[in-house]
Amino acid sequence: MPQSKTDSIIPFPLNVETVRHDFPILNINVDDKPLVYLDNAASTQKPQMVIDAIQHYYTSQNANIHRGVHYLSQKATDAYEEARRKTARFINADSEDEIVFVRGTTEAINLVATSWGSRYIFEGDEILISHLEHHANIVPWQMLCERVGATLKVIPIDDDGDLDLVAYEKLLTDKTRIVAIGHVSNALGTVNPIKEMIKTAHSRGIPVLVDGAQSAPHFLIDVQDLDCDFYIASAHKFYGPTGIGFLYGKAHQLDAMPPYQGGGDMIQTVTFEKTTYKKAPDRFEAGTPNIAGAIVMGTAIDYMEQIGRESIATYEQELLTYARERLQKIEGLSLIGNPKEQAGAISFALDSVHPHDIGTILDKKGIAIRAGHHCAQPLMKRLGVPATARASFAFYNTKEEIDSLGLALEKIRALFI
Numbered sequence: 001m002p003q004s005k006t007d008s009i010i011p012f013p014l015n016v017e018t019v020r021h022d023f024p025i026l027n028i029n030v031d032d033k034p035l036v037y038l039d040n041a042a043s044t045q046k047p048q049m050v051i052d053a054i055q056h057y058y059t060s061q062n063a064n065i066h067r068g069v070h071y072l073s074q075k076a077t078d079a080y081e082e083a084r085r086k087t088a089r090f091i092n093a094d095s096e097d098e099i100v101f102v103r104g105t106t107e108a109i110n111l112v113a114t115s116w117g118s119r120y121i122f123e124g125d126e127i128l129i130s131h132l133e134h135h136a137n138i139v140p141w142q143m144l145c146e147r148v149g150a151t152l153k154v155i156p157i158d159d160d161g162d163l164d165l166v167a168y169e170k171l172l173t174d175k176t177r178i179v180a181i182g183h184v185s186n187a188l189g190t191v192n193p194i195k196e197m198i199k200t201a202h203s204r205g206i207p208v209l210v211d212g213a214q215s216a217p218h219f220l221i222d223v224q225d226l227d228c229d230f231y232i233a234s235a236h237k238f239y240g241p242t243g244i245g246f247l248y249g250k251a252h253q254l255d256a257m258p259p260y261q262g263g264g265d266m267i268q269t270v271t272f273e274k275t276t277y278k279k280a281p282d283r284f285e286a287g288t289p290n291i292a293g294a295i296v297m298g299t300a301i302d303y304m305e306q307i308g309r310e311s312i313a314t315y316e317q318e319l320l321t322y323a324r325e326r327l328q329k330i331e332g333l334s335l336i337g338n339p340k341e342q343a344g345a346i347s348f349a350l351d352s353v354h355p356h357d358i359g360t361i362l363d364k365k366g367i368a369i370r371a372g373h374h375c376a377q378p379l380m381k382r383l384g385v386p387a388t389a390r391a392s393f394a395f396y397n398t399k400e401e402i403d404s405l406g407l408a409l410e411k412i413r414a415l416f417i
């Protein structure tokens, strides 16, 4: 995939010890034990550069945007629009006008389901998602189906946690109006072959939305190469602040969509009889947006590009392979899912020890993982488990931390068996 201009052209081996210095929170102790943070799929930690950018915004740029003629308003507006350009570059969008700032992945999918859905989904139509989806890519579509009388169809998975692509092709019918698919499963780490899936859907004239919440943090994204119609991510999962994310939409898709919310800054003219709206993306950003959030998301993008996303992907793959091998050595531990391609996260079970007990005991040892259904209840049902324990990785994690996890899990097993 082509790299963004500011990514390192040659992927330098990532020096994890150097990188760790950028994240002050990694130095804290939990119950006198050094923190081992392996809950990155839920939210990543923030580098000093991002923390400083928040302070910089509020100490030298803060004002409302697109409204004032004064110095600070101009400064804040410039920084906000610069963040839009950075975001476009981050995913190689054709134009910054294809980037809408939103609260995060959840809001973006709701925006598309509500706005795009109101224009294109009617009674009898079908929406195709997969069995791997996070609730954020299920519930908004279900709500839309209930509103208009459409049907939600689901691509099945095999026991390894890979999508059944033969079933996928069969599920694409002349009633299918959109395919909404996660790029990377938050629960199993499955990397879906979305480029091929998009090609197949497009050959039948069906647009595709990609939930990129778990792919944007891990590798280069090129929306033009993927040719997806929508791509969505949350900044807090790629080293930026909470409460901000982006929706990428192809220009012709966004231009055809009615506004999502009404209010200030999204209008051209307002009379009591009729309101006319601005073009995308402004049309979808009603009211005062998360200005600081968008600008600082831009800083998180700068940071990732400085590290180099090829370097990040290479290092994280090495870490993931190491983690799989280390965990598999633990007696009684079974990895859940064995996808062909995996990124970011590993789910596992340890004999009959409940995942919540695993998570709680690990926490006492300073190790943060996530235990639960991971907002993917239908997937848990398909796997035949109420919950899993999940370790998820970032480029600041080390093999030593994985060893600590392994050792702690061995002790937990000894305690329970």
Ligand code: C6P
Pocket: 041, 042, 043, 104, 105, 106, 107, 134, 136, 137, 182, 184, 185, 186, 187, 211, 213, 214, 234, 370, 374, 375
């Ligand atoms: N997954 C996890 O621990 P928000 O909350 O809007 O930033 O992201 C929602 C979301 C959507 N899609 C996928 C694939 C996700 O992984 C998430 C968030 C977190 O796995 C919190 S449940």
